Amino acid sequence: xxxxxxxxxxxxxxxxxxxxxxxxxxxxxxxxxxxxxxxxxxxxxxxxxxxxxxxxxxxxxxxxxxxxxxxxxxxxxxxxxxxxxxxxxxxxxxxxxxxxxxxxxxxxxxxxxxxxxxxxxxxxxxxxxxxxxxxxxxxxxxxxxxxxxxxxxxxxxxxxxxxxxxxxxxxxxxxxxxxxxxxxxxxxxxxxxxxxxxxxxxxxxxxxxxxxxxxxxxxxxxxxxxxxxxxxxxxxxxxxxxxxxxxxxxxxxxxxxxxxxxxxxxxxxxxxxxxxxxxxxxxxxxxxxxxxxxxxxxxxxxxxxxxxxxxxxxxxxxxxxxxxxxxxxxxxx
Amino acid sequence: xxxxxxxxxxxxxxxxxxxxxxxxxxxxxxxxxxxxxxxxxxxxxxxxxxxxxxxxxxxxxxxxxxxxxxxxxxxxxxxxxxxxxxxxxxxxxxxxxxxxxxxxxxxxxxxxxxxxxxxxxxxxxxxxxxxxxxxxxxxxxxxxxxxxxxxxxxxxxxxxxxxxxxxxxxxxxxxxxxxxxxxxxxxxxxxxxxxxxxxxxxxxxxxxxxxxxxxxxxxxxxxxxxxxxxxxxxxxxxxxxxxxxxxxxxxxxxxxxxxxxxxxxxxxxxxxxxxxxxxxxxxxxxxxxxxxxxxxxxxxxxxxxxxxxxxxxxxxxxxxxxxxxxxxx
Numbered sequence: 001x002x003x004x005x006x007x008x009x010x011x012x013x014x015x016x017x018x019x020x021x022x023x024x025x026x027x028x029x030x031x032x033x034x035x036x037x038x039x040x041x042x043x044x045x046x047x048x049x050x051x052x053x054x055x056x057x058x059x060x061x062x063x064x065x066x067x068x069x070x071x072x073x074x075x076x077x078x079x080x081x082x083x084x085x086x087x088x089x090x091x092x093x094x095x096x097x098x099x100x101x102x103x104x105x106x107x108x109x110x111x112x113x114x115x116x117x118x119x120x121x122x123x124x125x126x127x128x129x130x131x132x133x134x135x136x137x138x139x140x141x142x143x144x145x146x147x148x149x150x151x152x153x154x155x156x157x158x159x160x161x162x163x164x165x166x167x168x169x170x171x172x173x174x175x176x177x178x179x180x181x182x183x184x185x186x187x188x189x190x191x192x193x194x195x196x197x198x199x200x201x202x203x204x205x206x207x208x209x210x211x212x213x214x215x216x217x218x219x220x221x222x223x224x225x226x227x228x229x230x231x232x233x234x235x236x237x238x239x240x241x242x243x244x245x246x247x248x249x250x251x252x253x254x255x256x257x258x259x260x261x262x263x264x265x266x267x268x269x270x271x272x273x274x275x276x277x278x279x280x281x282x283x284x285x286x287x288x289x290x291x292x293x294x295x296x297x298x299x300x301x302x303x304x305x306x307x308x309x310x311x312x313x314x315x316x317x318x319x320x321x322x323x324x325x326x327x328x329x330x331x332x333x
Numbered sequence: 334x335x336x337x338x339x340x341x342x343x344x345x346x347x348x349x350x351x352x353x354x355x356x357x358x359x360x361x362x363x364x365x366x367x368x369x370x371x372x373x374x375x376x377x378x379x380x381x382x383x384x385x386x387x388x389x390x391x392x393x394x395x396x397x398x399x400x401x402x403x404x405x406x407x408x409x410x411x412x413x414x415x416x417x418x419x420x421x422x423x424x425x426x427x428x429x430x431x432x433x434x435x436x437x438x439x440x441x442x443x444x445x446x447x448x449x450x451x452x453x454x455x456x457x458x459x460x461x462x463x464x465x466x467x468x469x470x471x472x473x474x475x476x477x478x479x480x481x482x483x484x485x486x487x488x489x490x491x492x493x494x495x496x497x498x499x500x501x502x503x504x505x506x507x508x509x510x511x512x513x514x515x516x517x518x519x520x521x522x523x524x525x526x527x528x529x530x531x532x533x534x535x536x537x538x539x540x541x542x543x544x545x546x547x548x549x550x551x552x553x554x555x556x557x558x559x560x561x562x563x564x565x566x567x568x569x570x571x572x573x574x575x576x577x578x579x580x581x582x583x584x585x586x587x588x589x590x591x592x593x594x595x596x597x598x599x600x601x602x603x604x605x606x607x608x609x610x611x612x613x614x615x616x617x618x619x620x621x622x623x624x625x626x627x628x629x630x631x632x633x634x635x636x637x638x639x640x641x642x643x644x645x646x647x648x649x650x651x652x653x654x655x656x657x658x659x660x661x662x
Contacts, residue, residue, distance in 0.1 A: 043525035159613050187388035188552070190613055192596040214525065217598030258530035260559035262582055262597060268537070269530035269559065275495045276525075 004031035005073060005208050006055065006176055012067035013047070013054050013232075015279075022279040024050050024063070025232045029306070032176065037199065037209040039223030039240065041216060041255075043276055047232035048212045052178045054078070055210070056093050057085040072176070091121045094169030094207075096198075098181035100161035103168075104153040110137070110164050111149040114171060121172035136167045140197060159190035166198060170205065177202060180212045195222055216259055220244050225312070228252050231276055231287035234306050238313030248315045250292045286318070294319060338514055338546050339377040339400065344409035346370040346395055346570075350618060367618050369395040371570045372409070379513075382540065382547040384557040384578075386593075387567030390614055393550045395570075397518045400548060401435045402426070413514070431461045434507035438519035440499035444491040450477075450502055451487030457510040476505040480535060497528035504535065508543075516548045521556065533560060554597050558582055563650070566590050569617055569625040576650035587652040588630045624655070632656040 013025035025047045032038045042048045053059050055070055057077070070078040077088060089095070097103040105113060114133035115126060124132075130149075137145035140163040153161055162182060169177055179198060183191040199222050202209050211223055219226050220240060227237040228249065236249040247253045257270030274291045283289055286299045298318045306314035307321060351357060351364040370392040377383040385393050398404045400411060402418065411418045413429055421429070434457070437443040444453055454473045458464050464472055474484030480501040491499055500520060507515055520536070521529040533556065539545060551557050557564055564581045566574045566589065574587040585591045612629040615621055621628050627637040634655060642653045 043527060157613050187614070188554070189388060189593060189596045192598070195598070215598065216526075221598045255527055258527045260530075260533070260555040262555050262558055262594070265579070266559065268534050271530035271534050272527040273531070275497055275528060 003033070004071075005034045005036075006032040006210075007071040007074075008051070008055065008068070009071070010068035011051070011054060011065065011070065013050055013059065013063060014066040015063050017062075019280065023066075023232060023282075024279060025054065027068070028229070028232070028234045029068075030227050030234065030237055032208050032210060034175070035203070035206050035208055036225065037202070037211055037223045039219035039226040040210060040212045040229060041214060041219055041226060042229035043214060045231075045276055045279075046229040048214075048229055049180050050232075051229070052095075052180050052210060052212050056089055056095055056178055058089075058095075090117065090174070091172045092174050092176065094172070094174035094177040096162075096165050096169045096177065096179040096182045098184050100158060100165045100185070101153065103165050104161060106153055109150050109152055110156075114149070114164075114168060117168055118171045133167075133171070136171055137164070139201065140164070140167045140170075141193070142167075158186055159193060162186060162190075162194050163197065166194075166201070170201065170207070173205060174207055176208045176210065178210045178212070181214070182211075183218060184213070184215070191218070198222070216244070216256065228255070231282055232279070233287055234314075234316060235288070236313075236315045236317075237306065238309070238315075242310075242313060248309060248313075248320060249288075249317050250294050250319070251288050254291075286316075336378050337376040338379045338414055339548070340410075340412040341376070341396075341400070342374045342410045342412075344370055344373045344396065344399060344411065345407050346392075346399060346404070347407045365618060368620070369570050369617065370399070373567075373570070373572045374409075375565055375572065375575060377514075377546060377548060379546055380540075380544050381562040382549050382560050384549040384551065384561035384564045385567055386551060386554060386557050386564060388552060388593075388614055390569070390617055391567040392570035393552070393567055394518055396567075397435070397516050397548065397550050401433060401516050402430070403435075427461075431457075431463075431510045432512050433514040433516065434510060434512040435516045435518065436500075436503050436507050436520045439523050440496055440503050441523070443503055444499055446491055448490075449487065450489055450491065450494075453491070453502065454487070454506045454509050457506065461510050463510065472509065473505075476509055477502075479508065479539070480505045481531075495528075496524050497531055500524060500532050501535065504532075504539070508539070512545070514546045514548070516550070518550045519552070520549075522551065522553065529556070536560070554582075554593065566593070569614065569620055571625055571653065572644075573626065573654070574647075574650065574652040576647070576652075580649040584649050586647045586649060586657055587654050588632050588656065589626050590652075592629070624653075 009029050011025055011028045015022040015024055040048050040051060054065055065078050069076055111133060115129045118129040118132055134145050134149055137149055142148055142160060142163055156164060183194050186194060195218060213219060223240045225238060226240045226243050228235045230251050236243060236252045243252060247256050254270060254272035258272060260269060272291050277283060285301050286304050289295045289299045304316045304318045306316040309315050309320055346369050347366045348369055350367045373396060385396060387393050399406050406419050416429055418429060451473050454476055455469050458469055458472060473487050477484050477486055482501055521532050524532060549560050561578045564576060564578055565572050568589050574590050582594060585594055623639050624637040624642050627633040636655055642655045644651045644653045645658050647657060
């Protein structure tokens, strides 16, 4: 685990408010290997986007990292100053946001934006930067790139804009791309194009991807491993095939059951009763306990840590605390 | 005729998207029209769920709004239970209006934040003069109970509820005039999946209990598959295919339906390699000639660029595509 590209260790993000401190991300740890696609799923308010924002140093004040470490190739980046962080952002970590219209500047042409970004990170002439920008646009699938590069963002459709944003995120050849709901604003037929593009182009350049989405289908098709967040805590993390076909945390089980599929018939969907707790009312013990069918005494008092299950999987649920369960069974005998 | 509750024939809607008069005069431009819905016909049987799917700009919501009368139709007719709705007004329309209701996409925008939940739900009851006095309060309590909230929630304001709970309130409001037919315009797309499942289950239960008929509009194919008996697929305001619910997914007929199904991310992890989807939806102000889908269609023939296809019977329903027409023997 020492060769991880990105290591997040016990990350804690807090929002101090007048009515007390809200903990939006609570003790989340995970690694991303070089070239790996890590999917991060969860419902709205689970802390997916905040995790991404914390890594890239774009937390909106008063939000702040209150604990834990973020390491990029073994180097701490969570305590860097604004200037040092600015050099990493874009150069080593690229970012693709949900809404392509708000992440492009409407009053500059695509060429100006791309060339500016390329020249910020690489010491090359404007002409060379332009050549590189055209090649990049061509690579992300923009037809007639050499002509369209001088268009403004509003000349492009939603899918094409998202391609431009991807080109922008990749132009300094980052090692990690954080894609925050890159396809949520797009139609399904365009969504599949964009997902394929992100996957292909990152594999080609050996960049790792942190793919944040609420769509399990997207994760299933794209990611190598998936982390499931609930109430700012890590519920389950593991290889995507294992988590999707055999989820273990009761929340993941419910989440998978509540998604209608195109191939199976369900008379009723498995609905998880209730809703995710508000940040100021996270219950004691396991945050999922009010909605969990399998909750027992320990879940209401003690918070479960992500426990290893097999080599590559961790599940934060007392049901899988083998040591304790074994002890209980002995007690029964 | 007897079992068709809603019959829509040749429904068309244009929107005037012209520049202001002075600009048109100075720039010598003609008026511009956007055809949001073009020549759409379908029937909904009593007690069934008919779904309309399509990508953004395909005219789903415009059809929903025309069906409930929120906007008028440019051409074509809508018949509800044998009564012509297009062109009807006054007392007759008011009578019909009680019998259908609508649930909107965004439960944060569709409930008045300054009204108490009880008043919101009671509004249709007062509007149609269905009940009086204490009976209203009882009925509101009953309705809240039906949708899984408690009668004392009537005193609260919408901001005190989560998204899923607000959508329950919107459903209770839709049910309060005892309608037979409910138009649901993306009722769950603003909700998280676990909450979406609760709302879909509730809607199915209510349908079983009350014999409701739904026009269900969504862009999410898996949700539509779960809910609908029959499905219509829209592309650029044109109905390209109508088929029986499950069979649309096993035997898609129209090339657009096939493309759409191919594009949906697969949870089954079958590892199948998707066929890359070509192109994007064209601009509806200036749609392609002939069949609107021909620039993206793998089966396009010269004829598709010239003529608009008419509907042909298929094994699962009907579709509008020349490639599906039987060759004249």
